[in-house]
Amino acid sequence: MIALSVNLNKIALIRNSRDTVIPSVPEHARMCIEAGADGITVHPRPDQRHIRADDCRDLAAMLNVEFNIEGNPFAGPxxxxxKGVNDYPGFMELVRELRPTQCTLVPDGDAQLTSDHGFDLSRQAEELRPILAELRELGIRSSLFMDPSPEQMSLAAEIGADRIELYTETFAMAVAQGDGVAQSYERFRDTAEAAREAGLGINAGHDLTLHNLPYFRELPGLMEVSIGHALTVDALRMGMPAAVAAYLAVLAGR
Structure with a gap:
């Protein structure tokens, strides 16, 4: 069974549009868990535009499912x-403090509206190596946010990653445009097969929806999907528990 980790960034974004504590991030996490979600994902950025450091602390204190914290490991304090927002301690400092189940490393920056590319290990492998070693020492499963690049999978394993998270926007765009879907999927399939041969676990995320997920769920070795934006939009129409149930049904092939 492919695990569903619900990304709560958009819940925090709505809250941050006003000086309020609603909608509550922990309360929405509870709803997701009660509906059957396997995990909760957050991506705290240094500018705290959506999920804040204190949200991560609140979630770490109450979750009884897998907790996945995403972010740039080089983001400092x-x-x-x-007003009312505590300082950002730095990504790795937050991870060291909270010890999530999984830490997904993402090469993003303030100028990006959302994550829009994976790591290029031909340039970044050596600076990631000690970070991956530290995560392993802390007992935290590591995952590298990666484009569908079969040639990079053996290097991801060699520098110590446990998993990769495939950046799926190109597949989602192909499905939305109705053009090049088979070719896009083939690239992801080849990457997944290379990852499995290298001994890596496979996660995926970004722009996966109820429409494109039935196709993508067939990817060989897919272990987990992290979905936030589309699931939150669906939740506005059907409610959070029903939205989570709908994604779980698709992942189960129902």
């Missing part, structure tokens, strides 16, 4: 300039 930052002083908050917003």
């Amino acid at each position: 930052r002083v908050s300039d917003r």
Whole structure:
């Protein structure tokens, strides 16, 4: 069974649009878990535009499912300039403090609206190696956010990654446009097969929806999908528990 980890960034984004505590991130995590979600994902950025460091602390204190924290391992501390928002301690400092089940490393920056590319290990392998070693020492499963690049999978394993998370926007765009779907899927399939040969686990995420997930769920070795934006949009229409149930049904092939 492919695990569903629900990304709660958009719940926090709605809350942050007002000076309020609603919608509650922990309460929505509870709803997701009660509906059957296998995990909760958050991506705290240094500017704390959506999920904040304190949200991560609140979730770590209450979750009884897998907790996945995503972010740039090179993001340092930052002083908050917003009333009532505590400072950002730095990504790795937050991970060391909270010890999530999984840490997904993503090469993003403030200028990006959302994550839009994976690591290029031909350039970044050696700077990631000690970080992956530290995560293993802390007992945290590591995952590298990667484009569908079969040639990079053996290097991801060699530097110590446990899993890769495939950045799936190109597949989602092909499905939405109705063009090049088979070719896009083939590239992801080849990458998944290379990852499995290298001994890596396979996660996936970004723009996966109820529409494109039935196709993508057939990817060989797929262990987990992290879905936030589309699931939150569906939840506005059908409610969070029903949205989670709908994604779980698709992942189960129902």
